[in-house]
Structure formats: C-alpha cells, structure tokens
Amino acid sequence: MSEPGLETLYPFLYADTGPDCHDHLRRSTQDKIAEIITLRQELAGVYGQRLAACAYDMATAFDHGARLFTFGNGGSSTDAQDVAQTFAHPPAPARPVAAISLAQDVAVLTALSNDVGYDRVFARQLAALGRHGDVAVGLSTSGGSPNVLNAMAEARRLGMLTVGFVGYDGGKMAQDDLVDHLFVVPSTSVHRIQEAQTTLYHVLWELTQTRGDGS
C-alpha cells in the first residue's frame, strides 16, 4: 500500500526553499511526534480492555503448554520477530515462552516460495509445526497480505488462538472476521501504524504477565 509523495507531505519544500524551510521541516517533524502520541492514547481507550482479554486467553494457552508462532512481511516481519523474541527472551524476571518467528528460516522460506508459492509460506509452516491450542500472531499494515491471511485460516483450522495486528480500516482480515482478537490501528501512515502496533504488542506482552490485569 502506498503513501502520498513527499510533495504532498512537505509542500513548503516545493514552494519555498528560503530560510523558512528549516522551521517548516522542524514543525512538520514535531507534528509527526505528536501524532503518534495521540494515536497511542486513542488506542489505549479503544483497545485497553480487549488487549487485557487477549492477554488472558494467551496466558491461559501458555499455561496449557501452547507455543507462539508469529509472522508478517517486510517491516512487519521484523515486528513478528520482535514479538517472538519478547515472549521467548523477556526482560527478567518474566517466564520465557516457546516462540518461533516464521520468517526467520531462510531455507524453509525460499523452499516454500520456490515450490509452493509465497502466499503459502506461513500457512505451510503452521500446518507442519502448529497444534491445537497454540497461538498465532500475524501482522499486516494493510490487513490484506495473502500469506498472512492464509496462515490465519490455517491456524483457525488447527484450532489455534489467533491474534491479528493491522492498519488502515483493517482490510480483508477485518472484513472476513478471520481472527479471535483483532487490533486495527486507524491511520493512513504505514509508519505511524507500525509504531502503534509495536506499542500494542508490547503492552499485550506486559498484560500476559498479569493474566490481563492492567490496573
């Protein structure tokens, strides 16, 4: 999904390259910093209780021996990796959880892409590794990445708990009601969506430590 061009984001650069330029650039940067703070506060109101409910379900699953599988593409693949490493190697004294980020094994990823198709790279790994009661966390800023959607469908088929982080209006993941816990960041900026998603999954991890008690 594309964003507006720099001409739209920084009109003053194209109208005016005089001494005021620095001040405009400074102000627009400060606006972006303010924007993510406001967005996080809005999400706290909308999703506070739902994060707690999701954390309760995840903590219960982990108590029963669930493993965590995470997936996403591009920047979201690095978030998937961060979700996995936060749960697997948490700040002390938290208890580590078995977690695997599905975009990390390049041999598996390239084999599946070459032989089956990129749309199935996460679904096929879940079919092989996933069990009833495990947890799947998928991230997609557009909510429309086919390989993330296919993985969610596979996780559902296996009886896993499914959690999705998406942006914009939630895309296909929201329309098709594909996941048990869905968190939509209502922004049109990929950057702000990713920044807010990082906070959401960090807070989700924190809440799993108290089984959803965020008071």
Next chain:
Amino acid sequence: MDAFERRVGPGSALSDAVDQILRACQDMAGRFRQGGKLIVFGNGGSATDAQHVAVEFVHPVIVGKPALPALSLTNDAAMVTGIARTEGLDDIFAAQLRLLASPDDIAVGISAAGDCANVLRGLDTARELGLLTVALFGGAEPRQTAADHLLVARSADPLIVKEVHVTIYHLLWELTHVYLEQPSAVAR
C-alpha cells in the same frame, strides 16, 4: 491504562531531539549523495530494528522514492555465530564492518540499553574507517560514545525505548529523502 500512560513521557521527549535528528539526516543524505551505503546493527529487539531500518531504505514505503543501499549485520546466523566463536560476541559487528564498509558509508548502531559492547565497538571501528556514525541509544544512563550523532530514547524500559526508536528511524528515512531532494534545506 497505566501501560499506555508510561509511554507518553518518553514519546514526548523526542520533540527535544528534532534538531539533532535533522542534522543527522542532512549528514546521511550527504553520504548517500557521495555513493555511500547504510550499515545497521544491534542485538535482540534492536536486531529486529536493524533489519527494519535496512528494508525501510532498500524498499521505500512511498512509491517513486529511490531505493537506497542499506544492509543489516544480523541476518546471517552462520556469519554471526562463526565470528562469535573465534573472535567473541563483542566483535560480531566490527569484524563485518572491516570487511564490508567503505569510508563514504554510514553506520547506525542500535542499543536499547545503551551499553552493548559489540555495538559500541562497531561504532568505534566504523569511525576509525571514516564512516558517518549514528548511535540510536536508550536507557536511563546511556554510555558515552564518540559517534557523530547520538540520538537517545530516555527510558529504563527497553520495550518503550524500542517504540521511540521505531519513530526515530522512520523519521531518519523520511527526512534523509527530503535532504536528498532538497539540498538547500539546511539543518541548524
């Protein structure tokens, strides 16, 4: 919810660093203009950030923006564990920089705690080799570094530091492109 409230202070404090961010981006644009590439590194959660920074520059989110050369030093487990076995974990980034870096390049070292020995050594090595060095640090008391640009997310919570770092490197990408397109927009 308390978890969200704890994020407001460190997020707002970033406003005080806007001039530093603008200066770093102007220098980064200068290096890209000279043909330099971006090399990024970090540990744990910051390793995921290093990879995010690299993909941000190589595969721009805004259609039509030029791809800029960038790579992260944490992708190849064989390379990293091989160097760690013989040279030690503290040398995993410096050793790769000595092989891959050119003097026109940019090194971005990320450390949420601000005290990672291998990141500090990587930045020192990069500086000796002539690279522009940018440190993305965090923690209550980040270590001193000789990096050209030190950008700090002040929080003792590494998860909150990471969230501020994501905003910082998104701004680094966007503003570097602004300075590349508009060299007359001089930072102060």
